[in-house]
Amino acid sequence: xQFIMEQERTNTLKEYLVKLVRRNLRFSSFTALDxxxxxxxxxxxxxxxxxxxxxxxxxxxxxxxxxxxTAGTVRVGGSIAxxxxxxxxxxxxxxxxxxVFLNGALLGHRHAYMQQNYDSIxxxxxxxxxxxxxxxxxxxxxxxxxxxxxxTHVQADIxxxxxxxxxxxxxxxxxxxxxxxxxxxxxxTLLFVSHDTEMVKKLCQRAIWLNHxxxxxxxxxxxxxxxxxxxxxxxxx
Amino acid sequence: MTIRYAHLIVELVKRDLKLKYRRSFLGYFWxxxxxxxxxxxxxxxxxxxxxxxIENYPLYLICGQTIFTFFNESTNRAMYSIxxxxxxxxxxxxxxxxxxxxxxxxxxxxxxxxxxxxLIVMIxxxxxxHFSMLLFFVPLIFLLFFASGMGMILSGLAVKFQDVTHLYxxxxxxxxxxxxxxxxxxxxPENVARIIRLNPLYTIIYLFRQLMLYGQIPGAGSWFYAxxxxxxxxxxxxxxxxxxxxxxxxxx
Numbered sequence: 001x002q003f004i005m006e007q008e009r010t011n012t013l014k015e016y017l018v019k020l021v022r023r024n025l026r027f028s029s030f031t032a033l034d035x036x037x038x039x040x041x042x043x044x045x046x047x048x049x050x051x052x053x054x055x056x057x058x059x060x061x062x063x064x065x066x067x068x069x070t071a072g073t074v075r076v077g078g079s080i081a082x083x084x085x086x087x088x089x090x091x092x093x094x095x096x097x098x099x100v101f102l103n104g105a106l107l108g109h110r111h112a113y114m115q116q117n118y119d120s121i122x123x124x125x126x127x128x129x130x131x132x133x134x135x136x137x138x139x140x141x142x143x144x145x146x147x148x149x150x151x152t153h154v155q156a157d158i159x160x161x162x163x164x165x166x167x168x169x170x171x172x173x174x175x176x177x178x179x180x181x182x183x184x185x186x187x188x189t190l191l192f193v194s195h196d197t198e199m200v201k202k203l204c205q206r207a208i209w210l211n212h213x214x215x216x217x218x219x220x221x222x223x224x225x226x227x228x229x230x231x232x233x234x235x236x237x
Numbered sequence: 238m239t240i241r242y243a244h245l246i247v248e249l250v251k252r253d254l255k256l257k258y259r260r261s262f263l264g265y266f267w268x269x270x271x272x273x274x275x276x277x278x279x280x281x282x283x284x285x286x287x288x289x290x291i292e293n294y295p296l297y298l299i300c301g302q303t304i305f306t307f308f309n310e311s312t313n314r315a316m317y318s319i320x321x322x323x324x325x326x327x328x329x330x331x332x333x334x335x336x337x338x339x340x341x342x343x344x345x346x347x348x349x350x351x352x353x354x355x356l357i358v359m360i361x362x363x364x365x366x367h368f369s370m371l372l373f374f375v376p377l378i379f380l381l382f383f384a385s386g387m388g389m390i391l392s393g394l395a396v397k398f399q400d401v402t403h404l405y406x407x408x409x410x411x412x413x414x415x416x417x418x419x420x421x422x423x424x425x426p427e428n429v430a431r432i433i434r435l436n437p438l439y440t441i442i443y444l445f446r447q448l449m450l451y452g453q454i455p456g457a458g459s460w461f462y463a464x465x466x467x468x469x470x471x472x473x474x475x476x477x478x479x480x481x482x483x484x485x486x487x488x489x
Contacts, residue, residue: 065330
């Protein structure tokens, strides 16, 4: 995956043309991921770990189809529930109720299907009281709860989770992990990005450690996490 | 695009409609009231200050104005659709063309409500009913395709070049004067009129007016021209959008 980094942002047509004429349109590129290759089997739970800027989120976005890789291919055999940023699809001016249906549609579900699951979504998010209030006035925890609740209620084969549970309080986090474990037991596949290595060890069998877009290690979660932590501590000094 | 994203378009249209009139006292009634008020203003201006010899001027005005307003509003709103939905595009995969299309469709829904205003004017001015009037929806379908194509082009371009948004407001103003909305085409010199007749928006307005004002079915040439141009614009829009969409993620 290569990103185009514009030297100076050419945001206007005039600038673009002027630079084009002057042959000044230089881009430098930044390679976020380079020859990263792995496959995940159905029912597996895999964590992506690594320090900031190592390409974890980019990897998830490519898998979720939000970005197209500049080179290489991704093959996904199933439907994806992306939990990349909870509540990303929420419209702040709509109420919680209206957003449930809009978000469901974004994840590819019919109105009728969402209607069936509506009560349990709201109950899980613990928002019965606030569901008819515009989302604009929700707290970040409330938004995360509703987003997580919708994403886990839709029928998907693969859960793609990107460090989204940090905003919830302790109880809600525990509930979320419980849900993810339940979904894993049902044979769903999990791709998980987190800096919380304890959680990774608990939830995932396997971990892939990325560093500057390269795979440093790929193996059982406990081993890879320990190696990663040792390396991080070594780097600190 | 699979059928599941058709539901998404429906939900997006619903959102647009809900937000448009939320917290307004008259709500959907505005879609009816607005064209009538605009027409009244224009009628006063052009009946007292600049006079044109047009039979049933109120109906002439509101027909042209309904179509032009739809085009103007839908393409303008579509233009910002990708930019305004950027947080979403970065997080969830959805076919990107749903955003401009949903905006055009939601404007089309309110335009359908505005047709009631046209009907009211027809009743008030005692236009005689003709069965040919029932063809009124055909020019509107052409218009929908034409605006969708234009909306897709604009939404894609606006992501990369913000200038487009500034330029387009000038363009629509030129277009407004270049489309006989409040004046008859006979009022301009013949060589200018020849150019104006090439404007697909005018052809669509012409079809609509012939049906609504006189109950006449215009000649096949106009129908083919309007249909051809609308489909061509839609195809061009889809092609250009498909070409541009891959680089959106780098700009939003």
